[in-house]
Amino acid sequence: MLGFIIQRVLQACLVMLVISALVFTGVYAVGNPIDVLISPDATQLIREQTIRAYGLDQPLWKQYLDFLGRLARGDFGRSFVYNMPVLDLIFSRLPATLELTLAAVLGATALGVPLGMYAGYRPDSPVSKAIMAISILGFSVPTFWIGLVLIFTFAVSLGWLPAGNRGDTAALFGIQWSFLTWNGLMHLFLPALNLSLFKFALMVRLARAGTREVMLTDTVKFARAAGLSEGTILLRHVLRLIAIPIVTVFGLEFGSTLAVAVATETIFSWPGVGKLIIDSISTLDRPVMVAYLMLVAFFFIMINLSVDVAYAALDPRLRTRRAA
Amino acid sequence: MSPVLLDVNGLTTRFATRAGSLHAVEDVSFTVAEGEIIGLVGESGSGKSVTGFSILGLIDPPGRIVAGSVKLNGRELVGLSHAALRSMRGREIAMVFQDPSATLNPVLTIETQMRLAIAAHENLGDAAARARCIEVLGAVGIPDAARRIEAYPHQFSGGMRQRVAIAIALLNRPKLIICDEPTTALDVSIQAQILTEMKSLAARLLVMYAGRLIEAGPIAEVLRQPRHPYTRGLLGSLPGIARPGQDLVQIPGAMPSLIDLPQGCAFQPRCGFADALCATMPALNGEGARSFRCHHPLAAESAP
Amino acid sequence: MTEASTPLARFWDEFRHNTVAVIALGVVIAISIMAMAAPLISPQNPYDLANLVLMDARRPPGFVGSKGFTHWLGTDAQGRDLLSAILYGLRISIQIGLIAGAIAFALGATLGAFAAFFGGRIEALIMRIIDLQLSFPAILLALVLAALLGQGKWPLIAALVTAQYAYFARTAHGAASAERSKDYVDAALSTPLAARRVVFRHILPNCLPPLIVVATVQVANSIALEATLSFLGLGLPVTEPSLGMLIANGFQYMLSGRYWISIYPGVALIVLIVAINLVGDQVRDQLNPRLRR
Numbered sequence: 016m017l018g019f020i021i022q023r024v025l026q027a028c029l030v031m032l033v034i035s036a037l038v039f040t041g042v043y044a045v046g047n048p049i050d051v052l053i054s055p056d057a058t059q060l061i062r063e064q065t066i067r068a069y070g071l072d073q074p075l076w077k078q079y080l081d082f083l084g085r086l087a088r089g090d091f092g093r094s095f096v097y098n099m100p101v102l103d104l105i106f107s108r109l110p111a112t113l114e115l116t117l118a119a120v121l122g123a124t125a126l127g128v129p130l131g132m133y134a135g136y137r138p139d140s141p142v143s144k145a146i147m148a149i150s151i152l153g154f155s156v157p158t159f160w161i162g163l164v165l166i167f168t169f170a171v172s173l174g175w176l177p178a179g180n181r182g183d184t185a186a187l188f189g190i191q192w193s194f195l196t197w198n199g200l201m202h203l204f205l206p207a208l209n210l211s212l213f214k215f216a217l218m219v220r221l222a223r224a225g226t227r228e229v230m231l232t233d234t235v236k237f238a239r240a241a242g243l244s245e246g247t248i249l250l251r252h253v254l255r256l257i258a259i260p261i262v263t264v265f266g267l268e269f270g271s272t273l274a275v276a277v278a279t280e281t282i283f284s285w286p287g288v289g290k291l292i293i294d295s296i297s298t299l300d301r302p303v304m305v306a307y308l309m310l311v312a313f314f315f316i317m318i319n320l321s322v323d324v325a326y327a328a329l330d331p332r333l334r335t336r337r338a339a
Numbered sequence: 340m341s342p343v344l345l346d347v348n349g350l351t352t353r354f355a356t357r358a359g360s361l362h363a364v365e366d367v368s369f370t371v372a373e374g375e376i377i378g379l380v381g382e383s384g385s386g387k388s389v390t391g392f393s394i395l396g397l398i399d400p401p402g403r404i405v406a407g408s409v410k411l412n413g414r415e416l417v418g419l420s421h422a423a424l425r426s427m428r429g430r431e432i433a434m435v436f437q438d439p440s441a442t443l444n445p446v447l448t449i450e451t452q453m454r455l456a457i458a459a460h461e462n463l464g465d466a467a468a469r470a471r472c473i474e475v476l477g478a479v480g481i482p483d484a485a486r487r488i489e490a491y492p493h494q495f496s497g498g499m500r501q502r503v504a505i506a507i508a509l510l511n512r513p514k515l516i517i518c519d520e521p522t523t524a525l526d527v528s529i530q531a532q533i534l535t536e537m538k539s540l541a542a543r544l545l546v547m548y549a550g551r552l553i554e555a556g557p558i559a560e561v562l563r564q565p566r567h568p569y570t571r572g573l574l575g576s577l578p579g580i581a582r583p584g585q586d587l588v589q590i591p592g593a594m595p596s597l598i599d600l601p602q603g604c605a606f607q608p609r610c611g612f613a614d615a616l617c618a619t620m621p622a623l624n625g626e627g628a629r630s631f632r633c634h635h636p637l638a639a640e641s642a643p
Numbered sequence: 644m645t646e647a648s649t650p651l652a653r654f655w656d657e658f659r660h661n662t663v664a665v666i667a668l669g670v671v672i673a674i675s676i677m678a679m680a681a682p683l684i685s686p687q688n689p690y691d692l693a694n695l696v697l698m699d700a701r702r703p704p705g706f707v708g709s710k711g712f713t714h715w716l717g718t719d720a721q722g723r724d725l726l727s728a729i730l731y732g733l734r735i736s737i738q739i740g741l742i743a744g745a746i747a748f749a750l751g752a753t754l755g756a757f758a759a760f761f762g763g764r765i766e767a768l769i770m771r772i773i774d775l776q777l778s779f780p781a782i783l784l785a786l787v788l789a790a791l792l793g794q795g796k797w798p799l800i801a802a803l804v805t806a807q808y809a810y811f812a813r814t815a816h817g818a819a820s821a822e823r824s825k826d827y828v829d830a831a832l833s834t835p836l837a838a839r840r841v842v843f844r845h846i847l848p849n850c851l852p853p854l855i856v857v858a859t860v861q862v863a864n865s866i867a868l869e870a871t872l873s874f875l876g877l878g879l880p881v882t883e884p885s886l887g888m889l890i891a892n893g894f895q896y897m898l899s900g901r902y903w904i905s906i907y908p909g910v911a912l913i914v915l916i917v918a919i920n921l922v923g924d925q926v927r928d929q930l931n932p933r934l935r936r
Contacts, residue, residue, distance in 0.1 A: 030775060041791055151924070155916040157867045159874045160890060160909040167897050167906070178898070237442035239397055241456040241507055242429025251455055255446045271780035278871055282894070293875060296790040308787065315779055330446060331491040357660070 092302035112287030123214035131222025153216030179284035225257030350407035381547035433508035439500035549605035556629035664925035685727035743803035751811025759819035818850035859923030
């Protein structure tokens, strides 16, 4: 198991190197960030000084090596726009996104898996058909449009919930969180609901498909023949058998949501990293784009790794195969 | 003779399909006495498994027991509530399936699976439940049961896995065990081993074809002297019975679709003796301990 | 039971038993025809700026405009007739979804099938890249690419294809690997046929069922993805608003209660995507061998 993890970590380092080169070249191939950095009426002298200060006069490979050198010391550079270390900038925005994502993915799983299992267990009942209809909607409707509808319904028309921002926050471990205050919780609700709809639909489908297949197997028939109640069969046998794809998707969705809460954060003015990346794309804030993409890549590699480890924990067959 | 344990009478199970009603089991009647072992043979699709599932009340929609009765110790099982059937399953009638690698849950330990089966019927303490599991595992011949009980199914060989499945079936000391081809998925040598231990020499043999019983009788007699042409064809196709050097005899044709059965005897399209009379369904005629469903039974020779 | 003759006829015979899927298919066809015929049936050409009357901007549904016709779904911030804008927007969305889906299909299926066919290093390399790419969310890739390549139809399609070809490649690879080990491939290879021909004529056709399932999902996805990118301002130019951009433009007016500018284009988008997904669901169920018993 340890050898397996070490091998995977080495692999991950190599992948990160390749990604850093790709991202760096890609991001630096477009646009001229000078226009962002200085005002159009600056003198030629200031212009050249700025270019030199940011190393923009160097050839691309040299810039990349410099970047790698700084990276090795944990320095991602400074944001052109915010004029602060990129890493600080990203980490100041991360808790907001983390909080939103966790609320969305946890909510979607806690609700989606039981409903999906029911729909798979009784595929022909009207309740199941209603669950599937909601899931198809959640799967099909673009997140950003649902966000608009939620704002229009609950914030504009009914006035029950706030339409944007994080609201009041309270500190825990030195970080500000919205979910610790009532006001913050109210602010968190709509964006989290918005973000969770797609994940909910996904969990329902996964749980339903898994349950449908498992219910037809001899494992279930044998358990029934031994007199187990349907509840025990669903909870102890079926849930364990469908857990593997669900855990995978949970991990991957957690990762992808963390990376792409862009639309939701934009609509609800949620000050997270998604909003940051969209802003940095439109302002050509290269260091932020590069650092963000690399962090996302790193993040995904870590998630894939932990999903693999979780697999081994959930499927004893894999455990012995690797130990052998 | 021992008292009758199971009395199946006129059992008829059908599946509603888009193409029509599938007659999986038609008018099947037989009894099993306490301590008796009976064998049910027939091609795949002849209704053996469905008969077993019908007895357990495990027919899922679109399937349904449309007629007949199943009595266990005189108590009618057909029409019982789900809850009553559930508490009967495992405790009074248990079932072992073909392929142990498909029946055992790969992600739960043997102990967990056995404990779930006990907990379905009895509230034993932790220690007592574990002790019962180890005891039964030992009884079916799992060596070092106290340690092996924590293993997962994939850590057992195929034969051992089937023993585990049998142990689970035995856990609640059922009066009747239905074994649905318990050795089909195993190696031939292991098949022989398990069958020997299950005392495969059943006292009575029932032969099914296209959902109906077509012949029944004491096993030695049926094997030596089949009365139904189908039984003879079936025996002729067995490697163990054919003479060395001779080709195995195949029954021409294939079993008819259970949705679209021929008029009368279902075997008639494949039967060399068929005539106009066979368009009517023959009754299951008894002759002493023997019975057969045929208008033109093979001759009962007085001396072989 | 009537025995239909061709596989396609048998497929349809089963398909038509699902009323919902049949209705959905009808909706997809109807929307496609309406979108194709947009220039003929829409009351106004929304791209012709000379045609727009600013006085008529942001009017509610049912408003009779200065040109004398009724704006059944209201008008947007530029005074466009929303119904016309939606029809034209659907046209763009479907066009882009189909083109991106087709290119991703062709590229991905070819890559996946060849990887499975050749095996060894080539296979390992191709599948590594694809696995790596699949571990990133498609929308993030599309987002970055759309930002890098700039606005316009083809950059957008390139971004969508990059985000989606990997799903086809993975599916084709899985199916083709299974096919590769079958005897008929060896039989075909023992004849003097070029490898390319074996892949395209023998292996790929047998991988079609799972690829078709992926294709329905991916066309719906690329339509939704295009709308999301356009909503975030990374898609098509403002002069030819797609559905996503119509919704984005209406967003700022929603807070003041002018819901129709955003809602109606969204409804059109959703009806289309839901219908495609419903058809896809039924196709998947019919092609899934594990549910056949």
